[in-house]
Amino acid sequence: MALSSLLLLCIIAYKVWHMESKPIDFVCDRDSRRDMNTEAEMKGALEDCDFLTILPSAIQLPCSKLHKASWDRKSAQEKRADLSASLAALLGSVRVARTLSPSGCVLTQLERLEHMVNNYLHIVTHLDIKGPVGSPVLSCTPQSTHSLSTVLQTLSRLLTGKLELLMADLTHVCP
Template identity: 70%
Template sequence: MALSRLLLLCMVASEVWNAETRPIDFVCDRESRRDMNTVAEMAAALADCDALKMLPSPIQLPCIKVHKASWERKSAQEKKGDIAATLRALSRSVSVVKTLSQPGCAATLLERLEHTVNNYLHIITHLDIRGSVESPLFSSTAESTHSLSTVLWTFSRLITGKMEWLMADLTHGCP
């Protein structure tokens, strides 16, 4: 029995070792994008964390407001730049707050949020989108909050809004 488990573990490990995840896989596989979105899990963990009633410092919220006609006129490269700039700002803001937080569930949740934001940023920045690179213009003014639940909600809207709209634009390159 133990030998068969060890063999199964070795087989799974070799498959994972050889797996390659590319940004195009993220674009073409909506289910992978859904699986990567752990905001609901973080929100549930937040409910169990009394230490995070209020953050020690405000976090800049991702810009989620979109004027549909303006968004549709942007090139894929501009949309990518808009999302990447928003994710960078969120990552920096979460990082600052994380350093001010006490150890425990608060620090763990902020670490997880920062890691998740950086994963999305890594994928977005490595998307191979042809076109001119223009500096992104944010479509709304940046707001900030001391509420992590508001940050999580807004981040979720960014992922399910602008990010999904960009992915829809890029699916033409999927096999």
């Protein structure tokens, strides 16, 4: 199990490094983005954790809901800032929860989540979007939870919603 987790981490790290060197791949290739999203694998791994339903500290949920008409009126810079703020807030609270977690399954899943969110945040903040950099502003009043399953579900909605809509706005750079 540990060897397969290490192998998976190496594959993800390779994909993220590869995407950093070619950001157009991240924007233009939906499969690359899907491969980065390990949320489904993490949910499966939760079944192996006996007491993972309650985390040692609350995790701030990312702002995953959106009003389509309002979202469409935002510039690409504003969309990136919204997404970055949500990911940064999530990353900060996952780091706190990770430092308070005992070793074992809970800690492993929080570490995986931290790496995944950090990778997305790094990529989103370094996308080549012309214009002034929007200052990160959360588009919702943050909620929090002690359930890692709820965190994963909300993150999945963020990635399949706001992230994919932002990528759709950037497809003009695709060959």
